[in-house]
Amino acid sequence: MSAEITLFVNPTAGSGRAAHAAQPAASALRDAGLSVRTVVGTDAPDALARLRTAVREGTGAVVAVGGDGMVSLALQALAGTLVPLGVVAVGTGNDFARATGLPVRDPARAGRLAAEALKGGRIREIDLGRVEGAGGSSWYGTVLCSGFDSRVNDRGNRMRLPAGRFKYDLAMALELAAFRPFPYRITLDGGPVIETEATLVAVGNGSSYGGGMRICADAVPDDGLFDVTVVGDCSRTTLLKVFPKVYKGTHMGHPKVTVHRAAKVTLEAAGITAYADGEPLGPLPVTAECVPGAVRLLT
Numbered sequence: 001m002s003a004e005i006t007l008f009v010n011p012t013a014g015s016g017r018a019a020h021a022a023q024p025a026a027s028a029l030r031d032a033g034l035s036v037r038t039v040v041g042t043d044a045p046d047a048l049a050r051l052r053t054a055v056r057e058g059t060g061a062v063v064a065v066g067g068d069g070m071v072s073l074a075l076q077a078l079a080g081t082l083v084p085l086g087v088v089a090v091g092t093g094n095d096f097a098r099a100t101g102l103p104v105r106d107p108a109r110a111g112r113l114a115a116e117a118l119k120g121g122r123i124r125e126i127d128l129g130r131v132e133g134a135g136g137s138s139w140y141g142t143v144l145c146s147g148f149d150s151r152v153n154d155r156g157n158r159m160r161l162p163a164g165r166f167k168y169d170l171a172m173a174l175e176l177a178a179f180r181p182f183p184y185r186i187t188l189d190g191g192p193v194i195e196t197e198a199t200l201v202a203v204g205n206g207s208s209y210g211g212g213m214r215i216c217a218d219a220v221p222d223d224g225l226f227d228v229t230v231v232g233d234c235s236r237t238t239l240l241k242v243f244p245k246v247y248k249g250t251h252m253g254h255p256k257v258t259v260h261r262a263a264k265v266t267l268e269a270a271g272i273t274a275y276a277d278g279e280p281l282g283p284l285p286v287t288a289e290c291v292p293g294a295v296r297l298l299t
Contacts, residue, residue: 067091
């Protein structure tokens with residue numbers, strides 16, 4: 001194993017927290033006797049190309065510093081390889097870290113944990129979702145979402161003002177005003193097509209998205225299966241009652257919510273964009289497959 005560790009940094013994550021977090025994380029790695037090389041790209045494609053080069057040339061591990069988007073980018077280079085992943089979660093959501101029991105917004109501790117795990121061989125093999133669709137192929141670690149939540153993301157991404165999370169609060173209010181359930185076709189493990197009206201469908205490798213919204217509350221990232229949460233044909237009033245419960249996962253008991261478990265899921269619906277790890281994938285239809293042990297996590 002190479003003693004050089006690749007620190008993969010997103011300088012803009014968490015309003016600049018990642019850039020500040022890189023230093024204590026790097027110090028913790030160096031204090032453990034490891035050599036650290038930092039990779040920062042000018043944009044996401046450049047960063048990914050640089051990371052793939054580092055993996056190809058040989059690195060002892062990759063430690064992603066940032067939020068779920070940065071972890072997702074790292075997964076594109078590491079899935080299916082033997083190079084382990086460490087995470088210094090300092091973004092806005094940090095759902096991957098939450099799902100896997102890693103520190104959140106504590107870069108020094110996260111750096112020490114990664115170093116100790118690497119030197120002690122503490123590696124956990126984690127499943128990943130592999131998505132195929134019109135937007136191409138990609139890997140994800142947390143939740144693939146579609147429906148009302150992805151429409152909110154679509155609208156929020158088009159808005160210039162207001163800034164920050166307020167933009168998505170406004171986007172949600174605007175989407176609620178025009179809300180209607182969507183006709184879905186869902187196929188689980190190659191079985192018969194389920195035709196249903198649904199508010200949203202989430203395919204969870206991890207339990208949460210959006211900074212702790214436990215949409216797939218019981219999902220486990222190393223059991224070889226997705227948890228597929230289907231929120232049925234809610235009215236606006238019902239949706240307003242159910243949606244806040246997502247933060248504690250108590251929505252799971254609502255009669256409009258059903259959960260399936262499957263290793264392969266195909267979602268079809270007109271006019272819906274799929275998102276995974278908070279990043280847009282492209283329009284439905286998409287097929288997601290759970291790939292057991294696709295990445296090796298320092299834990």
